[in-house]
Amino acid sequence: MSSSSTPKRFNNKNKNATPAPTATVVTEIRIHYPPGPNYAVGMRCSKDSWATFHYATKSHDTEWIYKVSSQRDGPMLEFKPVLLEHIRSSGSATSSSNPDDDDVEIYAVGGNYVAKPGESMDIYPWFFSMHGSIQSLDVHSNILNDDREVLVYLPPSYNENFSKQYPVLIMHDGHNLFYEEKSYCGRIWKISDTMDELCTSGIIKEAIVVGICPKRRFYEYLPSVPEKSFPNHRKLKKSPGGGADKYLDFIGKELRKSLVSRYRTLPDFSILGSSYGGIISLYAWLTRPGEYTKCGCYSASLRWHEKEMFRIAENVLGQMSRTHQDGHEVYFDAGTENDQVYVTAKMAELVEKALSSSGPKDVPAPLAKREDGKKRSAYEIVHDLARACGTSTPIKKDAGGSSVSTVMSSGRVMVNIGQGHYHCEDAWAERTPHAIAYLLRDSQRETRWVDDVLARITSRIVQEQRYEREMRIKPAVVPDVRKYSLMATPILALPSFQQQQQKKNVKDETFLHEQPGMIAVGAQM
Numbered sequence: 001m002s003s004s005s006t007p008k009r010f011n012n013k014n015k016n017a018t019p020a021p022t023a024t025v026v027t028e029i030r031i032h033y034p035p036g037p038n039y040a041v042g043m044r045c046s047k048d049s050w051a052t053f054h055y056a057t058k059s060h061d062t063e064w065i066y067k068v069s070s071q072r073d074g075p076m077l078e079f080k081p082v083l084l085e086h087i088r089s090s091g092s093a094t095s096s097s098n099p100d101d102d103d104v105e106i107y108a109v110g111g112n113y114v115a116k117p118g119e120s121m122d123i124y125p126w127f128f129s130m131h132g133s134i135q136s137l138d139v140h141s142n143i144l145n146d147d148r149e150v151l152v153y154l155p156p157s158y159n160e161n162f163s164k165q166y167p168v169l170i171m172h173d174g175h176n177l178f179y180e181e182k183s184y185c186g187r188i189w190k191i192s193d194t195m196d197e198l199c200t201s202g203i204i205k206e207a208i209v210v211g212i213c214p215k216r217r218f219y220e221y222l223p224s225v226p227e228k229s230f231p232n233h234r235k236l237k238k239s240p241g242g243g244a245d246k247y248l249d250f251i252g253k254e255l256r257k258s259l260v261s262r263y264r265t266l267p268d269f270s271i272l273g274s275s276y277g278g279i280i281s282l283y284a285w286l287t288r289p290g291e292y293t294k295c296g297c298y299s300a301s302l303r304w305h306e307k308e309m310f311r312i313a314e315n316v317l318g319q320m321s322r323t324h325q326d327g328h329e330v331y332f333d334a335g336t337e338n339d340q341v342y343v344t345a346k347m348a349e350l351v352e353k354a355l356s357s358s359g360p361k362d363v364p365a366p367l368a369k370r371e372d373g374k375k376r377s378a379y380e381i382v383h384d385l386a387r388a389c390g391t392s393t394p395i396k397k398d399a400g401g402s403s404v405s406t407v408m409s410s411g412r413v414m415v416n417i418g419q420g421h422y423h424c425e426d427a428w429a430e431r432t433p434h435a436i437a438y439l440l441r442d443s444q445r446e447t448r449w450v451d452d453v454l455a456r457i458t459s460r461i462v463q464e465q466r467y468e469r470e471m472r473i474k475p476a477v478v479p480d481v482r483k484y485s486l487m488a489t490p491i492l493a494l495p496s497f498q499q500q501q502q503k504k505n506v507k508d509e510t511f512l513h514e515q516p517g518m519i520a521v522g523a524q525m
Contacts, residue, residue: 023072025118031056031064031081032124032163038086042066045079053082053105062163070117077115078446081108081125109156110202111445123444124164126157131196133159134178139258143250144220149213150255151178152263153192155199155206167207167268167440168259170251170292172221172277174211176425182213187425190461194432197460201453204440207270208263212255220247221276223283224308248284252291270439272296272331274428279304282347285330286316294439296331298428302343313347317354328355331414331435333404335421348408348415355412404431404458414438426465433457 035041041064042055056064068077083106108125115121137150151174157164175182177191191209198204214220223244259265271292273281278300285295302309330351334344408415416434421427433454441447 024069025072027068027070027077027115027117028120029056029066029068029079029113029115030059030120030122031066032062032122033064033081033083033126033161034062034163035083040084040086041081042084043079043081045077046075047077050080053084055084072117074117077117078112079115080112081123082106083108083127109200111449112202113444114446115444121444124157124161126160126164129156129160130200132156132192132199134192137258137262139255141250141254143246143254144215146215148215148250148255150174151211151213152259153178153195153209153211154263155208156196157199157206158208158264162264164206165264165266167205167266167270169207169209169436169440170269170271171209171211172214172273172280173217174213177209177211183425185425187429189425189429189432190464191432194429194436194457194461197457198433198436198440198453201449202445203442203447203450203453204437205442207440208259208265210255210259212251216243217276219243221273221280222304223279223312224305244280244283247280248288251284252288256291268293270294270296272298272435272439274298275301275423276304278302279309282309282330283312285328286312289316289328293327294329294331296435296439297333297344297347298431298435299334299339299423300332300344300347301340302347303340306343310347310350313350317350329412329414329439330355331416331438333416333418333431333435335418335423335427337420337422339418339421339423339427341417345415348413352408352410352413355410404434406434409438429465430458430461433461 029043031041031043033041040055041058042053043066044050044053045068047068047070054066054068056066059065070077085104085106106127108127109130110125113121113123132153132155135152135154137152139148139150140146141148155166158166171177171191175184176187177189180186180188191211195207195209199206220243222242224242256269269292271281271284272295273279275298278297279302281295282297282300285292330348332344332348332351334341403419403421405417405419406414407417416431418427418431421430437450437454441450
């Protein structure tokens with residue numbers, strides 16, 4: 001073969017040839033913010049090591065555009081929106097105004113944004129507000145034939161950046177979310193504080209949180225009458241389930257319409273709840289995939305009607321590829337102290353297999369019984385599930401006092417386990433930052449600080465709870481139907497008043513525990 005016919009890739013002349021230059025692309029950042037007079041909008045970025053203030057070009061009153069050229073295969077652009085206040089300027093600041101020593105740079109709240117080379121991105125920063133606000137609404141329902149109190153949390157930027165719209169997070173048991181005086185047991189989830197910290201840290205998308213206060217909780221949260229084998233079956237005789245579909249119709253047809261007309265909402269609605277609220281959240285996500293993209297289940301009381309819930313899940317998940325689009329995700333969690341870890345792991349495995357073709361194929365084996373025929377303990381289930389999913393994380397308390405461990409985290413399903421956690425509001429408050437950070441994670445922000453932020457928030461929650469217990473702070477209002485212990489630790493979590501009347505020797509371990517340093521006051525199913 002002659003040298004002229006040698007394939008080009010073997011031609012020695014091309015060995016030291018200069019590689020073809022990489023294509024240059026333009027990254028376009030559209031900043032939506034109404035700055036007001038004497039302000040200019042711009043940014044600092046990693047392209048020049050954050051050394052220079054770059055003016056954005058004003059497109060209209062609330063949109064500013066910044067373009068930067070880079071190589072297609074270059075590094076990600078990390079940037080921070082900046083509001084520049086011209087102190088000496090008497091008119092409107094423009095890109096022709098050069099910054100001087102008297103100008104003040106105000107950086108956007110939250111972490112840095114990131115953009116791929118060539119990407120076009122719309123961002124909605126804010127610069128001043130650090131705390132959200134809570135509003136109370138009275139919503140009349142023709143479907144439920146009653147008036148319902150609804151508590152609405154508006155994120156920090158809501159009253160600052162009026163060009164921004166927000167996803168909506170529907171939460172049940174609204175009376176336990178924000179105010180101690182409204183809570184049935186004086187313990188709350190601390191949602192407003194947690195959302196403020198998550199939003200201002202920049203690790204989640206800001207969202208409107210809607211807490212619906214129940215009136216007939218069992219009837220509204222349970223799709224059907226519970227099985228006789230369910231521990232609280234006798235308790236539910238006076239208020240059986242079966243009204244879940246009516247309750248969801250109220251949310252989808254009446255409450256949603258009211259929220260859209262009152263607030264700047266996006267079509268992205270998610271639903272989240274604990275215990276029976278976890279059941280109705282999972283039921284809504286399964287049966288109404290067009291209404292809810294994401295779902296959070298805290299300590300879902302799946303034993304209520306285990307066969308029925310798994311039958312519904314298997315029927316719906318069998319057609320998941322046709323009914324659920326990309327972006328649908330589920331969060332599960334449970335505590336290790338008699339909090340249904342076993343059934344939670346089973347449901348998580350079922351959902352994971354349906355949502356991901358690369359799900360854990362060997363999960364059913366760890367959920368089987370042991371060689372001696374006995375059920376595996378919560379710790380055995382959790383560790384085996386973690387190993388099967390390739391995320392074998394030891395369950396142990398970190399230095400900050402948090403005891404939440406992620407045992408499964410795929411693109412569609414996350415399972416968290418709380419070590420030493422009971423079925424109670426304090427445990428759900430501690431796990432809330434992890435749930436919301438997963439369901440509302442922001443792909444536009446850099447993620448290197450997520451773990452540190454979550455550790456800081458959960459540590460703050462744990463310390464506040466410990467302080468409240470040590471100081472024996474009584475709730476502002478204690479309902480007559482519940483009684484609580486104010487003894488020094490170890491504290492006894494007392495059963496409900498009705499259960500005390502029915503049987504002196506309470507066997508339901510969900511309500512009665514004694515363990516140093518732990519409390520499970522007035523656990524609500």
